[in-house]
Amino acid sequence: MTATIPDVWLPFPAGEVPGLPDAFRYRHWDGEEEFPADPAACVFYVTPYMKSPEVTMRPTARMPRLEVLQTLTAGIDHVLGGLGALHPGVTLCNARGVHDASTAELALTLTLASLRGIPGMVRGQDREQWRFGFYEALADKSVLIVGYGAVGEAIEDRLAPFECARVMRVARSGRATVRGPVHALTELPGLLPEADVVILCTPLTERTRGLAGAQFLGRMKDGALLVNVARGPVVDTGALLAELESGRLRAALDVTDPEPLPAGHPLWHAPNVLITPHVGGSSSAFEPRAKRLIARQLTRFAAGESLENAVLITD
Known part of the structure; x- marks a missing residue:
């Protein structure tokens, strides 16, 4: 047999992915209504990118x-919400390293654009207004990175070429690096x-959900800039709106809560x-x-070797 x-x-x-081993039959599925084959034969599932949890986990x-x-x-x-439907022993791997460069670029883009007043200048261009003025630089600023992993x-x-006065680092637990200390989350206040x-570039966990709430935001200095490239629920939207509307803080957000941000939302x-x-x-x-x-x-996987970025095994 x-x-x-x-x-x-x-x-x-599969033809667009160089270096695939010959040990498998490859099925292309990116979240379409119809499955490309019987899911029962699948041993390795690479999920569609940026699809809803319902779509992503539907075949599992x-x-x-x-x-x-x-x-x-x-x-x-x-x-995570769909893992309960899986049988024991499934290894969940993430894509650590895939998005580091792109997300870091956007974090710097948001920071620089906000400090230098680029959004207002774009609106001025639309209205043929010459918005000359004095704007802030990133040079000589102190920057705090919350979530000091790969991103x-x-x-x-x-940040290194921008002559920041200081870069501070926070992660779940403290450690030493060649660049300086990484502080534990308990030291954040x-x-x-x-x-x-x-x-903010921390993963969304029960510990980080709502991390940037009223107390967190209240401890930020007047005029400080909050940049969120993590997940929307890491920030308490209501608390952030209160700080923005008072004029005390500024924000640059690649993610929001809710998301997508609906029309008419005050944010x-x-x-x-x-x-x-x-x-x-993206x-x-x-x-x-x-x-x-x-x-x-x-x-x-084909060689029976350990996988990169294994996060957990279902039980």
């Missing part, structure tokens, strides 16, 4: 042979008043806020990095 070749589901056509209840669930996002909050490190890489710019027209539509990872840097990760993971 000939052994059945196991299926792998990919959000890209019909994948009894599934061994690996590979997301193309660094965050895994969108799949946080990439942000600091890009004492660091917030020292920062001119606070950049759209709050003063001193710049909003981009969750495009931190750049030309995404596909080549995602495809390289997929090829590496499947090569390891």
Whole structure:
């Protein structure tokens, strides 16, 4: 008898992913209504990118042979709710490293655009107004990075040429790095008043949900800038709106809560806020990095080797 070749589901056509091993039959599925084949034959599922949790997890209840669930996002909050439908022993892997450069670029873009008043200048251009004035520089500012993982490190890489007065780092637990100390999350309240710019790039967990609430924002110095490239629910939207409307703080947000931000929401027209539509990872840097990760993971899987970025195993 000939052994059945196991299926792998990919959000890209297999011919567009260099380096895939020959051990599998590849099925292309990017969230369409119809499945490309019987999900029961799938052993390795690479989820569609930036689809809803309902779409992403829809086939998994019909994948009894599934061994690996590979997301193309660094965050895994969108799949956690569906893990209960999986059988025990499925390895969940994230895409750590795929979005570092792109997200870090956007964090710097949002920071610089906000400090230099670019949104107002664009509106001025639309109205043929010459908005000459005195604007802030990133040079000599103190920057606090909240969530010092791979993305946080990439942000600091890009801060290096801008002559910041100080870069402070916060993660779940403290540690030493060649660049300086990483402070534990418990030390955050004492660091917030020292920062001119606070950049959020932490994963969304029960501990970080609502982290930037009224107390957090209240400890930020007058005129400070909050940049969120993490997840919308890391920030308490109501508390942030109160600070923006008072004129005390500024914000640059790639993510919001709710998201997408609905028409008529007060955040759209709050003063001193710049909003981009969750495009931190959605750049030309995404596909080549995602495809390289997929090829590496499947090569390891075919060889029986340990996988990169394993986050948990279902029980």
